[in-house]
Amino acid sequence: MVRRREGRRGIQLRSPEDKHGLRLSNTAALFLDDVRIPAANLIGGVEGRGLVQAQQVFGYTRLMVAAFGLGGGWEALDRAIQYSMNRVQGGSLLCEKQGYTHKLIVPHAVRLEASRAFIEDTADKIDRGLGLNGAMNTEGAIAKYLATEAGNAAADAAIQAHGGYGYTRPYVVEKVKRDVRITTIYEGTSEIMEMTIARDRWQQHLKTQGGYYRDKGAALRRLHAQHPRVGADIAGLACEALAVVLEACRTGRLTRNQHILFRLGELIAFCEGAEVFAQRAAAAQTDSAHEKSLHRFDADTFAAMSRVYAREAAARVALDGSRWVAGAADPGSPAVAAVANIPTAAIQAAQAGLVTDMDYVADALYDRRG
Numbered sequence: 001m002v003r004r005r006e007g008r009r010g011i012q013l014r015s016p017e018d019k020h021g022l023r024l025s026n027t028a029a030l031f032l033d034d035v036r037i038p039a040a041n042l043i044g045g046v047e048g049r050g051l052v053q054a055q056q057v058f059g060y061t062r063l064m065v066a067a068f069g070l071g072g073g074w075e076a077l078d079r080a081i082q083y084s085m086n087r088v089q090g091g092s093l094l095c096e097k098q099g100y101t102h103k104l105i106v107p108h109a110v111r112l113e114a115s116r117a118f119i120e121d122t123a124d125k126i127d128r129g130l131g132l133n134g135a136m137n138t139e140g141a142i143a144k145y146l147a148t149e150a151g152n153a154a155a156d157a158a159i160q161a162h163g164g165y166g167y168t169r170p171y172v173v174e175k176v177k178r179d180v181r182i183t184t185i186y187e188g189t190s191e192i193m194e195m196t197i198a199r200d201r202w203q204q205h206l207k208t209q210g211g212y213y214r215d216k217g218a219a220l221r222r223l224h225a226q227h228p229r230v231g232a233d234i235a236g237l238a239c240e241a242l243a244v245v246l247e248a249c250r251t252g253r254l255t256r257n258q259h260i261l262f263r264l265g266e267l268i269a270f271c272e273g274a275e276v277f278a279q280r281a282a283a284a285q286t287d288s289a290h291e292k293s294l295h296r297f298d299a300d301t302f303a304a305m306s307r308v309y310a311r312e313a314a315a316r317v318a319l320d321g322s323r324w325v326a327g328a329a330d331p332g333s334p335a336v337a338a339v340a341n342i343p344t345a346a347i348q349a350a351q352a353g354l355v356t357d358m359d360y361v362a363d364a365l366y367d368r369r370g
């Protein structure tokens with residue numbers, strides 16, 4: 001039903017939407033039809049620059065939505081952690097079962113903390129004035145993409161972690177899942193984030209003739225020399241692999257496929273997430289993280305989480321990167337041969353210790369370390 005709004009001609013307001021989540025928030029379509037706006041009400045002072053102005057603040061506004069995703073994901077996961085400390089199945093508590101914790105709890109905690117590190121890093125840069133004129137828009141997009149996808153996945157896992165109770169209202173996780181669902185949609189969908197991220201970093205790759213991620217890889221190797229336990233070497237491998245994949249895409253002109261461009265956006269986000277998480281874990285080693293950073297985990301736990309995340313990022317870039325290049329390239333294209341330069345053996349070797357690190361993170365989450 002469309003209603004006319006009193007007070008200004010041409011404004012029409014539709015009835016509130018019957019939504020999946022955020023049901024206490026009133027959302028309704030607004031129609032503006034030849035509405036006359038007094039000059040004094042013009043935002044920004046210059047007509048016709050609304051989109052440009054909106055784009056200037058996306059680094060900031062998308063960071064806010066990233067924080068919603070992070071908070072929703074942790075709310076659900078903390079409820080699952082508590083539940084699993086009380087629910088006995090097959091003679092022991094759920095929290096003592098590795099098949100439960102290492103699927104439904106640990107990877108989600110790790111991805112949420114990686115996205116928190118990215119949010120904090122971007123917020124700090126904006127606070128220091130580095131976000132003027134949309135300069136942090138790609139970082140804002142990465143933060144939103146990582147945190148809202150992680151928040152949704154964590155909330156979904158939290159329902160599963162509660163078994164049948166997870167599907168009922170009193171255990172709240174189904175509500176959190178419904179509420180957090182919007183975060184991958186509004187303020188730009190995840191697909192638009194993938195496009196935004198890929199377009200910008202693709203330009204960086206071209207401008208630097210492939211140096212953008214190679215340089216990040218080199219910087220991460222230097223960080224590894226200073227802090228050998230924070231997974232910076234593995235994050236560096238992810239960046240080196242990404243540089244190879246991007247170059248293969250350039251050689252084969254593969255980004256003419258929108259799907260390839262968007263998949264690159266996903267891999268880029270994971271890689272940069274691993275980079276920033278390794279830096280956050282290194283800061284924890286010297287107790288030099290930002291004063292506003294959350295200190296829920298100690299330095300050893302941050303290091304273990306960062307290693308787990310970097311392994312996932314590197315494996316994804318190596319596997320998905322070569323898969324999409326092979327899947328999109330013309331037969332016999334040099335692009336397919338180029339992916340042989342991905343440091344696959346090193347990335348595979350770097351997976352050693354993954355389960356031990358996951359055990360360590362589980363012990364931290366359940367406060368089982370003496």
Ligand SMILES: Cc1cc2nc3c(=O)[nH]c(=O)nc-3n(C[C@H](O)[C@H](O)[C@H](O)COP(=O)(O)OP(=O)(O)OC[C@H]3O[C@@H](n4cnc5c(N)ncnc54)[C@H](O)[C@@H]3O)c2cc1C
Pocket residue numbers: 019022027182185186187188189190191192
């Ligand atoms: C609860 C709620 C609150 C909201 N609050 C606000 C608000 O305060 N202010 C405001 O301005 N808006 C608001 N919105 C609108 C919201 O930002 C949009 O719904 C969202 O940006 C998606 O746009 P759309 O609905 O037009 O979907 P579409 O753009 O039609 O997207 C549909 C699907 O197609 C994909 N897609 C879109 N374009 C492309 C492309 N070029 N290539 C490939 N895939 C593509 C999308 O990722 C998505 O999966 C709100 C929406 C909801 C549900």
